[in-house]
Amino acid sequence: MMCSNKGGIIIKKLRNEWKYGCSAREADRISDRLSAILNKDAHSDKNGSYQVHTLYFDDYKNSCVRENDAGVAKRVKYRIRYYGNQYSAMKLERKEKINGYCHKQSCRISLAEYQMIMEGKANELIWQTEELLLKQFCICCMTRHFVPKAIIDYERTAYIEEISNIRVTLDANISVSDDFSRFLEGDYIRYPIQEKEEKVLEVKFDDILPGYIKNMITIRRMIPSAFSKYCVGRKNLQNRGR
Numbered sequence: 001m002m003c004s005n006k007g008g009i010i011i012k013k014l015r016n017e018w019k020y021g022c023s024a025r026e027a028d029r030i031s032d033r034l035s036a037i038l039n040k041d042a043h044s045d046k047n048g049s050y051q052v053h054t055l056y057f058d059d060y061k062n063s064c065v066r067e068n069d070a071g072v073a074k075r076v077k078y079r080i081r082y083y084g085n086q087y088s089a090m091k092l093e094r095k096e097k098i099n100g101y102c103h104k105q106s107c108r109i110s111l112a113e114y115q116m117i118m119e120g121k122a123n124e125l126i127w128q129t130e131e132l133l134l135k136q137f138c139i140c141c142m143t144r145h146f147v148p149k150a151i152i153d154y155e156r157t158a159y160i161e162e163i164s165n166i167r168v169t170l171d172a173n174i175s176v177s178d179d180f181s182r183f184l185e186g187d188y189i190r191y192p193i194q195e196k197e198e199k200v201l202e203v204k205f206d207d208i209l210p211g212y213i214k215n216m217i218t219i220r221r222m223i224p225s226a227f228s229k230y231c232v233g234r235k236n237l238q239n240r241g242r
Contacts, residue, residue, distance in 0.1 A: 016101060016203075018203040019202050019203075020203075024196075026171070026200075027170045032215055037212075038161055039161060049156060050083050051153065052154055053151065054081045054152045055080045055183050057148055058147070058234075060144070064076075069231065074097065074099070077094075078137055079092075090110075090111075092109050092131075135147065147180075148167050151188060152176040152229045153190055154175065154229070156169055156170070165206050168213070170200070170201055171202070172199050174200065174229055175233075178237055201217065
């Protein structure tokens with residue numbers, strides 16, 4: 001799905017994003033099938049997986065959580081992400097949901113820019129960057145008081161089909177933390193948000209998911225899920241009185 005650029009409208013490529021819950025045993029079977037025909041993601045380590053560290057932001061009304069719970073058709077999240085211990089390659093991401101489709105924008109940010117964000121200096125940073133996405137985020141920080149709300153951590157195994165731009169991921173050991181000062185060190189206290197045997201399967205593609213891939217990820221009649229790691233993590237922190 002794509003927005004037209006006729007009449008000066010900016011093209012926006014939208015992707016399908018399907019999510020399913022599955023057991024560890026089902027995840028292993030799916031992984032065995034996918035590894036026989038698809039390549040692993042470039043971030044993968046020698047064991048075929050990698051750690052994802054994501055710092056989510058929300059406004060003073062907690063709009064991102066509220067809109068997700070309400071099923072608002074068009075909603076946006078901002079987050080900072082890095083993989084493994086490579087925080088020198090941090091990215092700011094803007095993930096937009098539009099009627100069930102997804103659109104993601106990202107840009108690299110430096111350690112200095114990250115520190116300015118965390119110190120609440122968006123009003124200074126906005127004049128020091130040429131990155132449009134970072135400028136937009138700074139405006140959200142200044143006008144809607146976006147601040148860090150949760151760190152979501154998990155182990156990801158990812159498979160890609162480059163020709164058709166298909167990405168299949170299996171996420172395990174999903175946890176949440178609010179120890180924001182330790183985000184870059186990665187040694188923050190984590191609280192699990194799922195049972196150990198529960199995994200999350202995500203399938204991302206542009207237009208059509210080929211039948212052979214659909215067959216590989218089908219173990220049983222799996223029900224699509226609207227599972228949001230961020231929202232579940234926030235509720236977990238709230239239940240802990242944090």
